[in-house]
Each structure stands twice: as structure tokens, then as C-alpha cells.
Amino acid sequence: MSIHAKKASDFISNEERTNWHDGALWHVRNKRDISASKIPEWELLRSTASQIKENVLSNLDNYLIQFEEEAKKNGVHVHWAANDDEHNSIVSAILNKHNAKKVVKSKSMLTEECGLNHFLEDQGIEIIDTDLGERIIQLRDEPPSHIVLPAIHIKKEEVGELFHAKLGTEKGNADPTYLTRAARTHLNHKFFEADAAITGVNFAIAETGGIVICTNEGNADMGCHSAPVHIHCMGLEKLLPKAEHLGVFIRLLARSATGQPSTIYTSHYHKPESGKEMHIVIVDNGRSEQLGKEDFRNSLKCIRCGACMNTCPIYRRSGGHSYHATIPGPIGAILQPNRNLQEYSDLPFASTLCGSCSDVCPVKINIHEQLYKWRQEIYKHNELPKSKIIPLKVTTNILASSTMYNIMGKLARTSLKLLPDFLLYNKLNTWGKNRELPAPPKESFKEWYKKNKHE
Amino acid sequence: MSSREHILSRIKKHKPQLIELPDLSVFAHEINTEKLVNDFINTSTTNASTVVNMIGQSINFDTYIPLFIAENFGDNAITYTPLNSSNKEILDFKSNHIDVFVTQPQIAVAENGCMWIHDKQMQQRIAAFASEHTLFIVDHKTIVPTMHQAYKALQINAHGYGVFIAGPSKTADIEQSLVIGAQGAVSNTVILV
């Protein structure tokens, strides 16, 4: 069994919890739909955003050079990291220069991707995640299970127990307001103690050399404005050409993510406050390679809204951790194989190819088509999970011959009716697991058409 | 070769043929003051801001605002009002508790309740976040329909830092239950004039 399948089957072994997880994400997906439907020009926004990002990718080197030049003019220190290791050593060098021992960090999937927390902790630096969801999973010593809702897999009672053990809240109190207030007090101390702040970046503007960060909690700003030095780590695909393009993306991002018309804070950083220092670390880590793969390059348009996860029937019922990757869900399943085909060859199969991800994606990434293309790549590279090889070979033969196809179709239609349950729902047939197979039609479409075409 | 050169040369080699930027002038929106005001009130209220509509009423700010603060946040509420302050001393927010941060945003957005404030209006950036409550006085003539018009009207780098604030801080990270008051301000009041 592949890793994803194994982890997913562990996840769904608790049916009640699976349904709860499924429902929570579907609720977010619904909010996105309601929000999008209120904007008559929604589809135009999506296609415009997609085209802006395509322009960015087609001129990325020049935009990066322009961005660096403008940022430097603003007194910002700009660093370039080819990979995760270099990113981590750049950040740690800045921290060392400031003798920073206590660091606050706001949500950043990139630092997660680079494994920054553990790297700094090993050097004796305290690093505190300040987004509430991130803090919860950090205290549990777990990775996030979703890129926007990192603690979506955890129940409030579990947060109550965790905070009781780690933050000294009342035993048995699982009230979200009470727990959020406790975290507020706890984090407030951390902000004012911090020697440095680290954030991710939502957008970087080539024209002005500034960066934009979107949060609801205000944690990124609390960190940056209280610490004497702030470091912003960005993937090199985060660029937008001009300030005016922000209008398109800010309108799409929060609506796609949670259904809000915008996040509460949309912060634009161009210069440090007087007496402080501001750094930007531009990170490649495989992105410039991905740019060269025609079939897969446009996954670099992703703005990390999480909509494809919320809508995905597999993600909702298998949980983010089943993807054993920093970025889970449909987008993760097309980004991760680029990093390591062998390790992540199971992910493109964690999909029904229903296409719902591509339908909700605000920048119109053809996610399900890329999933399909990865499957072909994986087959070519012989990285196909064993359980897929034999059935696929058989299917190829059947589909290749029309007589064989007709016979097999008839057999399936009659055997579904006649076979006793134990044959359908046995261990070899994983499709039978947790599924009631539909009642088979009496005749095939072909048979029906033959009979009805003259009517 | 440095990482910078490596990265840039790889991008140059791998990037596709130039694709033109799309036309943004297609995003035009009706400017109807009454609708803009109504939409702004609705989105702000949805974002959990308290909106006090004083449009059309002549008010003397010097007396009205302190009275409003005393009534709503208590007689002894400590305020931080960089707008009227000639005092440029740096305040240590770690040891000073501020109840209410008061300012006048430069622009407000009807579609999402966003209000733009920048370095000059904050004096200290932390003020808008570490104060317990925020109080924004919004001139209804500054309301624009969407973010497109907002970014057109603004120069985002006119100051070292600028932020759209759309309400009090919030989170739903514990089981998707909305809690108002996360790491930033716990309440936001808008006085529309």
C-alpha cells in the first residue's frame, strides 16, 4: 500500500472524526461559493489573475532584478537562497548578527518547507509560531495539516487539554473564546520579548520593492513592529509586477480561502521603522527547475489559498497529514513530485480527477490535468505503486479491444447484481471498502442507444 | 557564481515566451455614494466593527471624540491619538497599556470594509495592533467601491508601511469557531462622518 493510502486508511478508521473533518472543510468551501457568487466579475477576476501570473512567470528574472533594486533603494537587505539549506543559514546568520535568541514567526509555508524551526531550535534559538493554529500544532509537535487552517484536524477538547498542559489553562475548559484569550496573553509576552520576527510573504511588488502580508489575527504585524529586526522569507514566484495588480489578488485570496471579502489585515512593508532592520530572503528551492517543465510550470501560479483542499473529496476524507508533505491536497500532489518523484509518487494518485480543484482555483491552475500528467510521468519513470500496475495493464488491454470492452461491460453489469457481497467487498477490491457500489444499469449506453435511436 | 546569478540564469533559461499583462480597465465600478456608504456599513458590520453613522451631522471633533471614548471605553481610558499629537516621543508598548488607538484612515473600501492607514497616521506601527481597541474616523467621501479603485487612489509606497484594516483581529483556528480578538485589537469602531 502507498504511504498516502496507508495514512488515509488510518485516518478514516474513525468514521465520526472523518465525517466531522469532511464537514468542517465543506463548510469553508460553501462560504467560498457564497462569497464568489456575490462578485459578478468573479470569472473575469480569475482569468485576469491567471494571466498576470503567467506574465510574471514569463518575465520572472527581470521582475526579480527590479524588485531587488527597488527594495535596496528602500533600505531593505535582500538575500538569495538557492535551496532550503541556504535559506536556513541566511536566516540564522541574520539572527546571530543581532544576537537574537528569541524569535516570533507568523505563518509561512516556505519556512515549513525549509524546516527552519528545527534548524534554529538545534542552535538553541527559541522560535514561537504566533498564528493560533500554528501555535497549537507547534505545541503538539506536529506539522500543519492544511496551508490556511493548520489545525483543522484538531478538536477543541484536544486544544483544551493541550493548553491546560502547556499554558496552564483550566482543566476541562474547551471554550474557543477562553482558549483564544489564553493564547493571546501567552503570545503577547512572546512578542514583546522577541529579538527578531520572521514572516512569510503573500505578494511582492516588483515596481515598488515592497511585500504584502495578509492575516486575520494581526500576529505578523505584532511581531514585526515589536522586534528590532524583521525577516521576510518568500518563494521567488510571489512577485506581482505593479501595485495595481494587488487589487485583483486581494479580491480573490480571502474569498477563495475562507469566504471573507478580505483578511482583516493587509499589510504593506516597504521600509523598516526608524532604528530597525528589514530583510527579505528570496528562495528558489526547486522553483526555477519547475519553471522549465512545460506541463507543470503553471503550478507556480499558486497563491496558497487552500481552496483546492477544501473542495477535494480525497483531502476532506483523508486529512492533510496523509499526504506526508509540507503542502498537502491537490496542489501539494502536483508540487511535491517535482521535488522528489520517488518519495511522492503516490500523491498524484490521491485524487478522483473530478476536477473540482481546478474549478475553484482563483488563478486557474489546471490541477487535475497536471495530476493526470504526473501519473503518466510516474509510469514512464517506473515509480508507479505496485497496486496500480497490474490493474492498469489489464485495463489497457480491455480498452484497446472493443469486443473485449463490450464483453467486460456486460460481465460487470450482470456480476454486480449476481455476486454476493463478500466477493465485491473483499480485501483485494479496495474500491469496495467503505463504499456501497451503485446498482448496475440493466443495459449499457450502447445497448440503450441502439434500441432508442429510431424513436 | 553566486546563488543570485545561478537562480537568475536558470530562470532565464527556463521561462516561457513573454505573455502580455492583461488590461485592468475592465474592472470599472459604479460610483454611487449612497450605495457605497451602505455597502461599507454592511461589510464593516459583518467584520464585527461597530459603525456609528454621523454623516450629515455637524460635529465638533475636539469635544465629540473624547466624550465618545469616555462613554464607550470608560472615563479613564488611555488613548493614543497620533493625529492631534505634537508629542513625538516613542512610547514603549510593552510597559504601557493603551486602551484606544484613534486615527483617520485615508481611504475606505465598500466591498470589504478595508481602511488604509500608514506610518504617519500611526506614528508607531505597533500602535494600531497593540492597543486594546481601535477607533477610526472615516470621511464617507473617501469610500471607494473595490480594491481596484483603492490601489489606483493610493501610492502604497508613499510611506514605509501602510495597512488595510478591515475590523478587529479575529481567528477561527479552534474548530472553525469565530472568536473576535486574536493578537491585534479586540474591537474596532468606525465613526462615519
Ligand code: SF4
Ligand atoms: S492551487 Fe489554486 S486553489 Fe489550490 S491553493 Fe493554490 S491557488 Fe489556491
